Amino acid sequence: MGLMTGKQGVIFGVANDHSLAWHIAERLHREGAALAFAHLPGEKMERRVRMLAEPIGAKVIHPCDVTKDADVEAFFARVREAFDKIDFLVHAVAFASRDSLTNRFWQTGREDFRQAMDISAYSLIALCQKAFHLFNENASVLTLTYLGAVKFMPGYNVMGVCKAALESTVRYLAADLGDLRRVRVNAISAGPVRTLSSAGISGFDKVLTHYPTKSPLHRNITPEEVGNTGLYLCSDLSSGVTGEVHYLDAGYNIVGW
Ligand code: NAP
Secondary structure, X not given: OOOOOOOEEEEEOOOOOOOHHXXXXXXXXXXXXXXXXXXXXXXXXXXXXXXXXXXXXXXXXXXOOOOOHHHHHHHHHHHHHHOOOEEXXXXXXXXXXXHHHHOOHHHOOHHHHHHHHHHHHHHXXXXXXXXXXXXXXXXXXXXXXXXXXXXXXXXOOHHHHHHHHHHHHHHHXXXXXXXXXXXXXXXXXXXXXXXXXXXXXOOHHHHHHHHHHXXXXXXXXXXXXXXXXXXXXXXXXXXXXXXXXXXXXXXXXXXXX
């Protein structure tokens, strides 16, 4: 019997086998969880997710653009057909336009700001609204954030502002969902890992080589560690933890020089 046997939940944010969401999903699956996957609408996106999710017996693979209320509603209606209740929801979704990641921060345009906030921060609220009646008591909501939320990180730009909003959203959702349904809401603040999204951050390679020079553990984190920490926060192992931003960064965030 695995730690997640009898548990079921949904995963947003698998683009390929490097995605942090995939490492969490794969770990949850190994512990016996049943999974539903969302992917951006489009044949190519569906194929990419299907290739990974079908071999691990995914119960649902369904399109969902998190900026579209109708998509989110249709996705959870499909989930409801497969699962009566859910025990976890993983939100590993973020986007900022190329302009807003390559120009200087002060040049961020209004529409680029709005879009980045909508996809990267508001979407967590939208997903919780539509999943609300599906949550089991003690269900766990997990999102992914980065140190750029609380410190200036070169090139992170508008995404830092989105992550600050996301971390605050975690606290406010934790208070409401804890009160109303005893649902927990937490975030992993992950150190840098090479993925499709991180490739869009200018100077990302420099960040990857910089972390081992400063972090107490003298290394970067591994994708497997994201899976393990995801398992902890999605499972009953963390039953007393909510509203938390949990650093998984080989200790980089504690260093002040
Ligand atoms: P990733 O594999 O590129 O995942 C990002 C996901 O967001 C993709 O599946 C992407 O779908 C999805 N997405 C974008 N716009 C969407 C929309 N409108 N509706 C639905 N899905 C949408 O990159 P990742 O690094 O694993 O990122 C996952 C999360 O971890 C993000 O929140 C990221 O900020 C966070 N994080 C990453 C790192 C890191 O170093 N990699 C560190 C800390 C935090 P498509 O690919 O199909 O567009």
